[in-house]
Amino acid sequence: MGFDLALSRRQLLRLGLGAGVSAALPGLLSSCGTNAPQRLLAAEGGFPQAWARQLPQGWQLQGVADLAQINQRTAALWSLSDGWAAAIPRQQLEPFSLPGALAELAPWAAPVSRLYGPADGAVYGFPWAYSPWVLLLRSRPDLVARSQEGWDLLLDPSLKGKLVLPSSPRVAMALVGNSLDRVESLRRQALAYDERDGLNLLLSGAAEVAVAPLQRVIPLLRRDPRLAVIWPASGSPLTWQLLLRPRGATLPPEAWLKQLGQAPLLEKLLLQGWVPPLPLPQLGQALRGFPTAVARLLLPSEQLLQRCWSLPPLDAQARLDLQTMWDAAAPPA
The missing domain is CATH 3.40.190.10 (Periplasmic binding protein-like II)
Structure with a gap:
């Protein structure tokens, strides 16, 4: 049986939430020698700083104001909503061939990872939040x-x-x-x-x-x-956030992707409202210290999630x- 969720400010204050994700993006991370950094492009304020700070050496996050121009910039990764991602011609993308990281996501994220393509189709995206x-x-x-x-x-x-x-x-x-x-x-x-x-x-x-x-x-x-x-x-x-790999780009380190399901990053993301599509027991474990009302808002019942739908x-x-x-x-x- 489903339920309605109404969450007040006082309940979040008890959790001690911060002011949220700052629109300011981290600067250039140190790179190897004189090599140009690998760039992850995302909408300004649309990517969690906590995860960006964990980017490996030689990678940097760059915010863009206009997503319509994102495919005109050199990048190793794009972070886009599913609406933007699904509109990109497949010939502009490389398959996201990191099966170990993808296997750690919940099964219900699979259609989005294929950009709503056929069940036996290629995986072009890594859904990191919904x-x-x-x-x-x-x-x-x-x-x-x-x-x-x-x-x-x-x-x-x-x-x-x-x-x-x-x-x-x-x-x-x-x-x-x-x-x-x-x-x-x-x-x-x-x-x-x-x-x-x-x-x-x-x-x-x-x-x-x-x-x-x-x-x-x-x-x-x-x-x-x-x-x-x-x-x-x-x-x-539902709206989704995905990482996509432009044609010819380098894959990100799989260990960086797997941090989504690990403490302390997972808790930091949840505090900011970013919910990775991980198995429900795993999310429940990360939410153990949260007030019940907050945990139910960030991770509702499986029945309610089953009533939600994506927009192919x-x-x-x-x-x-x-x-x-x-x-x-x-x-x-």
């Missing part, structure tokens, strides 16, 4: 008390003009189903479509509820006592159908 989309509420204890209603809370009349939705129409539609009436109702609620900068609207009080990946939410909870989180019992879309790439017709419905559901100008 995050569910959740509701972040500010000063709405009445809605928190109705958390069993799940995503239907987004259609509550009191949220008209007070709701921040994901920038992706596909994710927004996945929350309420592909019924034109429901999508129309959802779009009438929206103040903005921006899960990253739109969170500032929530913190400033212009919005009262935002939908965002859990990883981005956790660092905010310590800052504002009016915030609470709901992970609906019906499940959520759509073919051209399916994209057109969704875009057509999204456009048709737009409020009158």
Whole structure:
């Protein structure tokens, strides 16, 4: 039987969470002789410093502001969301041939590692973290008390003009189903479509509820006592983070990848909201010292995880159908 999760700031304060992942990225690590460093490119603020600090000698992390330009830069690794990763032509990638590290991940990460290709297809990515989309509420204890209603809370009349939705129409539609009436109702609620900068609207009080990946939410909870989180019992879309190897690039050391499942790095990642797709007992062991509510948010029941779903790439017709419905559901100008 599933459950709803509502987490308050006080529960995180008892854990002693820090302020979260800094947007500042580590500088150049020492390299071997005069050789150019091996570069790992990631969105600015989109890769955990705790893991970047463990990069081997001769490797460095570099943040990029525009992921659309990432394949125009020389790199040994890319760290991308599954949406960006699945859009890269396979001829621009090398297989991620480190079976020992991949074998340590939970079986349910396998489809993502193949970039949603066939079950017998090549592995092109190393899924290092996943995050569910959740509701972040500010000063709405009445809605928190109705958390069993799940995503239907987004259609509550009191949220008209007070709701921040994901920038992706596909994710927004996945929350309420592909019924034109429901999508129309959802779009009438929206103040903005921006899960990253739109969170500032929530913190400033212009919005009262935002939908965002859990990883981005956790660092905010310590800052504002009016915030609470709901992970609906019906499940959520998942967003993934993967490492990919551009064509001709060197593989990273397997020992560095395996650190994901080892202390103290694993605990540091969990504290920052990054959840590696490891077997549930292994994650449970790492969360033993966490308050129960925090542990359940970072590692919910297996039943709830089974109700969550990833978003594989759509073919051209399916994209057109969704875009057509999204456009048709737009409020009158």
